[in-house]
Amino acid sequence: MKCDIILAGVGGQGILTIATIIGKAALKSNMNIRQAEVHGMSQRGGDVQSDLRISTSEIFSDLIPKGEADVIVSMEPMEALRYLPRLSPQGWVVTNTTPFINVTDYPETSLLDAELDKLPRVVKLDIDRIAKDLGAPRSANIVLLGALTPFIHLPKEALEEAVAAHFARKGETVVAQNIAAFRYGYERAEKNTPDNL
Template identity: 40%
Template sequence: MKFDLVIAGVGGQGNILASQVIAQCAMDAGYNVVNTETKGAAQRGGSVLSHVRFADREIFSPVVPLGQADVLLGFEPLEALRYINLLNKNGKYIINTAAVPTILANMKVDVYPSIDEILAEVAAKGLDGYLLNATQAAKDLGNVLLTNVVMLGAFTAISDVLPAEAVLNKLLSKVDPKYHEADIAAFNRGRDIIQAMQQEQKI
């Protein structure tokens, strides 16, 4: 068994915490695990790409090769598009459709594509996956900082490689208990959104 995950986002979205939760959960399950990040100006909204690889055999590189990821979690749509070629042809993506324009785009030095343009490029890849506004779901729960937890819950709805309960419990072990109620709600909200989409596909 081998599983490769990439999480693409920008600094401040909590993707490093999400990758650590999954990596540590996989270690608890007895897998060999490697987890690494490549960061731009992370604290200033720069690109952050996390690689999580685990297997029941030796892993020779911490970086997911091109076309080999089983799942791509795109915390930010342009970053997801930037790295979607890491996904294998049978893999799945979950992309948060809420944009986080770069500082240069906000300064009118650079141009951030429209969401329609980004999603059209994603669709043109012919890969399978789900689009959701995890940021809005987090806001609806009262805290935009729950976006990464919504995405973690969504991940457990498309892959049973790790039990959802184990992933949630690992997350809760890493945060202050006063946030547990909100984290549980956000995690379940992510699962519910994806499961509702899956039900629609069966109809």
């Protein structure tokens, strides 16, 4: 089993938290992991991206080869599209639909939406709104992690445990909120999984 995931977003949106939680779950499941991050200048509001690879066999490259990513998961709709050349022809895109507008020439959101709709395999969720509705506005990235889970060949339970462990320090309420966010995202995406196509 091998799964290559591209995490995308804007500096400060919390994609590295998603990567950290998947990493913990994968390590506990005795998988090999490589996760390349971006630090430094681009973290100041620029586009950021992380390559996350998990596999039962040895992983050589820290970077996912072009056209081989199984999933692009993005905290932001335009950022989901930026990495399409790296997606496998059979790959999935799981993305937030709320734009993060910090450049003056940001495109019309309807144009982004149209591009996303052209993709054969895409899950679009307004995770910002979902997180707010769940009363946990800071857990948008965990909603997205839940939505990513059906695509990454790690047991849902392992990821849920890793979410709980990640937030344990912050108390029971925060853990419960994040578990709820995770489950909601999972259920929404599951309806779109390859098996149900």
